Amino acid sequence: MSEIEQPLLEIIAEHAVGLTSPPTRATPIADLGIDSFSIVEIIYEVEEKLGVDVPFNANENPFGDMSTVGDLIDALQNLIKK
Amino acid sequence: MTRNVVVTGYGVISPIGADAASFRDGLSKGRCGIATDAFSIEELSITLPGGKAPDIAERIDGLGPALKRADRVSQMATLAADEAIAHAGLEIDDETAMRTACIIGSGIGGQGSFDRAYYDMLKKDRRPHPLTVLRVIPNAPASHVSIRHGLRGPSFAIASACASATHSIGVCADIIRGGSADVGVAGAAEAVLTYGALEAWNAMRILADETCRPFSKNRNGLAIGEGAGILVLEEEERAKARGANILARLAGFGMNADGKDMINPSMEGAANCMKMALSGVRIDDPSTVYINAHGTGTFLNDPTETKAIRETFGAGADQLVVSSTKSMHGHLLGAAGGVEAVAAISTLESGIIPPTINLDEPDPDCDLNYAPNEAIERRIDVAVSNSFAFGGMNAVAVFEKA
Numbered sequence: 001m002s003e004i005e006q007p008l009l010e011i012i013a014e015h016a017v018g019l020t021s022p023p024t025r026a027t028p029i030a031d032l033g034i035d036s037f038s039i040v041e042i043i044y045e046v047e048e049k050l051g052v053d054v055p056f057n058a059n060e061n062p063f064g065d066m067s068t069v070g071d072l073i074d075a076l077q078n079l080i081k082k
Numbered sequence: 083m084t085r086n087v088v089v090t091g092y093g094v095i096s097p098i099g100a101d102a103a104s105f106r107d108g109l110s111k112g113r114c115g116i117a118t119d120a121f122s123i124e125e126l127s128i129t130l131p132g133g134k135a136p137d138i139a140e141r142i143d144g145l146g147p148a149l150k151r152a153d154r155v156s157q158m159a160t161l162a163a164d165e166a167i168a169h170a171g172l173e174i175d176d177e178t179a180m181r182t183a184c185i186i187g188s189g190i191g192g193q194g195s196f197d198r199a200y201y202d203m204l205k206k207d208r209r210p211h212p213l214t215v216l217r218v219i220p221n222a223p224a225s226h227v228s229i230r231h232g233l234r235g236p237s238f239a240i241a242s243a244c245a246s247a248t249h250s251i252g253v254c255a256d257i258i259r260g261g262s263a264d265v266g267v268a269g270a271a272e273a274v275l276t277y278g279a280l281e282a283w284n285a286m287r288i289l290a291d292e293t294c295r296p297f298s299k300n301r302n303g304l305a306i307g308e309g310a311g312i313l314v315l316e317e318e319e320r321a322k323a324r325g326a327n328i329l330a331r332l333a334g335f336g337m338n339a340d341g342k343d344m345i346n347p348s349m350e351g352a353a354n355c356m357k358m359a360l361s362g363v364r365i366d367d368p369s370t371v372y373i374n375a376h377g378t379g380t381f382l383n384d385p386t387e388t389k390a391i392r393e394t395f396g397a398g399a400d401q402l403v404v405s406s407t408k409s410m411h412g413h414l415l416g417a418a419g420g421v422e423a424v425a426a427i428s429t430l431e432s433g434i435i436p437p438t439i440n441l442d443e444p445d446p447d448c449d450l451n452y453a454p455n456e457a458i459e460r461r462i463d464v465a466v467s468n469s470f471a472f473g474g475m476n477a478v479a480v481f482e483k484a
Contacts, residue, residue: 017147037212040212041211041212041213043212044209044211044212047209048208
């Protein structure tokens with residue numbers, strides 16, 4: 001687990017209104033109860049809390065193939081590296 | 083066939099009560115919700131008399147994730163709308179939802195979110211929160227209420243400063259009369275007890291130094307309050323057919339503009355607006371009329387409104403009772419006409435006329451019966467709610483016993 005994975009999980013958990021227990025990498029994104037705009041809020045909080053830039057345009061679809069929280073975390077980490 | 087509009091429910095968030103029952107109780111007892119307090123964002127702070135709503139944090143938490151992330155103005159609108167819809171016993175099935183309008187105004191919109199975004203940008207060199215736009219748009223309260231209850235009739239916000247709620251109620255009634263809807267959720271919300279907004283208001287030098295004293299010689303300005311006032315309006319035959327408890331009939335509505343000045347009120351504009359609202363209303367006995375005045379407690383409004391009432395009612399003006407409930411709940415700006423409509427309707431229901439408190443020094447230029455400092459018990463058949471806004475925009479609603 002990379003050092004930013006845990007804070008990413010915590011931020012995602014705050015938005016996961018559909019969950020009754022904390023999300024893990026294996027949790028399906030469909031179970032989080034979030035909509036596409038929640039991704040924008042999650043990215044804002046990632047930038048604020050971690051002091052990083054996440055280049056992201058909500059009109060594009062860089063998360064198109066994601067199915068689990070693990071996929072979302074990997075995609076965020078890839079964007080942060082860019 | 084004429085379609086009449088009746089009121090079947092109301093809901094209130096106000097500095098003297100965060101539901102309609104406690105608001106009405108506060109009015110009848112002359113309770114003051116204005117207190118000097120510090121209004122702050124981080125290290126920036128201003129201390130002024132203001133009317134804060136009682137603690138509603140737990141109820142806001144209960145509204146669910148979308149509304150927890152909304153601006154306070156939308157949260158208060160939703161709490162008041164929920165109460166009004168429950169009070170009306172309105173069951174919103176698919177057919178009703180399509181025929182229900184949702185017209186909820188605001189003088190400003192999501193001011194607290196504006197303050198937060200600019201503080202973050204200018205003081206902290208940070209970007210605004212991505213929800214900022216959705217929080218500040220003035221139609222956010224109407225949108226949240228429409229989404230929460232699935233209302234799919236005409237829906238928008240009206241912004242006419244201190245007349246926003248009264249315009250919303252009157253325009254919504256016109257929509258029902260015109261046949262575009264059968265039911266309406268109408269009123270306004272305001273949440274400007276924020277550092278930035280209060281600095282701007284304070285710059286106008288029209289805020290009271292201690293409390294609001296409408297029609298009193300020693301008045302020295304308005305005190306800003308926060309809250310929401312929402313009515314459920316219904317076409318009369320529909321309301322009767324479902325056995326609704328009809329609280330009042332909207333007997334008349336007037337709206338016009340002074341067309342003169344951004345801040346100085348016009349006696350003619352106010353009088354013409356009242357005359358327009360009362361044109362189809364039968365008044366047999368002026369002593370059964372109550373006027374919930376705009377009554378801001380400013381130097382100019384109170385004598386101008388007094389003259390306008392005399393101009394409208396002639397000799398009858400000495401028989402009716404006028405009061406400014408802003409003396410208790412402060413000036414709710416856009417939402418003022420919403421809670422004041424509830425105050426007006428309440429006199430039809432209870433025969434208890436709320437007082438004008440803090441009226442301790444008679445002013446020869448304000449020479450009507452303002453129910454000074456204590457409620458009056460009297461049968462009321464016609465209740466008028468006056469709203470005269472900055473920018474010379476006037477709206478007057480008249481309610482009568484159904």
